[in-house]
Amino acid sequence: MMTKNKHPLSLYVHVPFCNHICFYCDFSHVLTNPKTIQDWLSALKREYEEKKIAHDLKTIYIGGGTPSALDVDTLEAFLSLFDSHIKEIEEYTIEVNPESITKEKVECFLRHGINRISMGMQTSNDALLKEIGRTHTFEQTKQAMRLLKEVGFTNISLDLMYSLPKQTMEDLVASVHEAIKLEPTHISIYSLTIEENTVFGKKGVKPLEEDLEADMYFKILELLPQYGYQQYEISNFSLPGYESKHNLCYWNYEDFYGLGCGASGKENNIRYDKPSVLNAYLKNPLACTSIEESKEEQTFNAFMMGLRKKEGIYLPSFEQTDIQSLFGERINDLIHEGLLERNQDYLRCTKEGLPILNTILVRLLD
Numbered sequence: 462m463m464t465k466n467k468h469p470l471s472l473y474v475h476v477p478f479c480n481h482i483c484f485y486c487d488f489s490h491v492l493t494n495p496k497t498i499q500d501w502l503s504a505l506k507r508e509y510e511e512k513k514i515a516h517d518l519k520t521i522y523i524g525g526g527t528p529s530a531l532d533v534d535t536l537e538a539f540l541s542l543f544d545s546h547i548k549e550i551e552e553y554t555i556e557v558n559p560e561s562i563t564k565e566k567v568e569c570f571l572r573h574g575i576n577r578i579s580m581g582m583q584t585s586n587d588a589l590l591k592e593i594g595r596t597h598t599f600e601q602t603k604q605a606m607r608l609l610k611e612v613g614f615t616n617i618s619l620d621l622m623y624s625l626p627k628q629t630m631e632d633l634v635a636s637v638h639e640a641i642k643l644e645p646t647h648i649s650i651y652s653l654t655i656e657e658n659t660v661f662g663k664k665g666v667k668p669l670e671e672d673l674e675a676d677m678y679f680k681i682l683e684l685l686p687q688y689g690y691q692q693y694e695i696s697n698f699s700l701p702g703y704e705s706k707h708n709l710c711y712w713n714y715e716d717f718y719g720l721g722c723g724a725s726g727k728e729n730n731i732r733y734d735k736p737s738v739l740n741a742y743l744k745n746p747l748a749c750t751s752i753e754e755s756k757e758e759q760t761f762n763a764f765m766m767g768l769r770k771k772e773g774i775y776l777p778s779f780e781q782t783d784i785q786s787l788f789g790e791r792i793n794d795l796i797h798e799g800l801l802e803r804n805q806d807y808l809r810c811t812k813e814g815l816p817i818l819n820t821i822l823v824r825l826l827d
């Protein structure tokens with residue numbers, strides 16, 4: 462495998478609070494409550510102090526939950542924790558929801574060195590937003606976008622969802638066009654999956670037909686490049702130069718620190734998960750479960766993540782014997798079937814292969 466840096470150059474921090482629960486969500490989150498938030502912040506400070514994170518980070522990603530659901534004083538105290546890491550920072554992202562940002566919060570982001578925003582738009586159709594349990598309207602997304610730009614943010618990513626209950630192809634096309642009109646630099650797309658432990662799962666809501674879901678994915682693939690958004694990962698598109706550096710660290714299978722209730726990290730071939738239940742985290746913010754990956758697991762996981770990228774994986778970073786012993790003839794079989802292809806030193810999914818990446822991975826693991 463490729464030579465690694467001495468320590469991770471990326472940090473993920475999880476903020477587990479939301480103001481409401483979306484009907485499809487199975488992320489680690491709890492409803493906002495001022496007392497719990499202060500306890501969480503104290504626990505996070507303790508974890509941060511013990512962790513000894515390197516100062517020369519290249520990327521930080523504050524995800525959730527809904528980081529923008531914190532009030533401005535809490536955000537100030539929370540973001541101050543990372544001030545000493547931003548001297549060499551290239552990309553510093555925070556996730557926000559349109560209904561929970563204010564001018565004071567956005568100015569606070571900027572003061573602490575944040576230079577990229579990831580906002581959950583999901584769809585431009587207000588009835589569909591309601592249907593999936595979002596509490597904002599599309600008008601609020603437009604206002605939030607205006608505010609972010611006025612305050613000075615130039616790198617803004619929007620999340621769009623497809624295959625929503627009752628969503629039609631016309632709805633989807635309208636949402637994509639409305640998103641483009643807002644001129645984000647990056648667009649991430651998510652197909653609705655219904656997990657058992659979500660509101661939708663408990664209500665027995667059924668996903669759209671698989672064929673329609675696939676048609677929607679291909680429609681997005683057709684539309685976004687027409688407006689300059691190039692696909693660089695199975696679900697991610699950007700204007701040139703605006704690919705997410707932090708997420709590329711995951712897809713390149715590099716190490717990253719994970720901090721906070723519900724976070725995961727990977728350091729020196731050890732993957733770890735912080736407690737996802739807030740009470741457990743508050744009791745012991747240093748607790749985590751970890752697994753040391755074998756060489757085989759590292760190779761497979763690096764393939765699994767790398768094949769998500771349109772450019773694929775850089776083969777010289779792997780030992781040929783590792784690839785041969787792990788995958789045998791299966792890579793060649795998939796190449797013959799037109800699902801994988803070699804392009805100089807890269808192995809990547811073909812146009813036909815990328816949408817069925819999971820099937821390819823199951824075959825590779827067989």
Ligand code: SF4
Pocket residue numbers: 478479480481482483486487488490525526527558
């Ligand atoms: S989708 Fe996001 S905002 Fe909605 S409940 Fe989940 S984490 Fe919170």
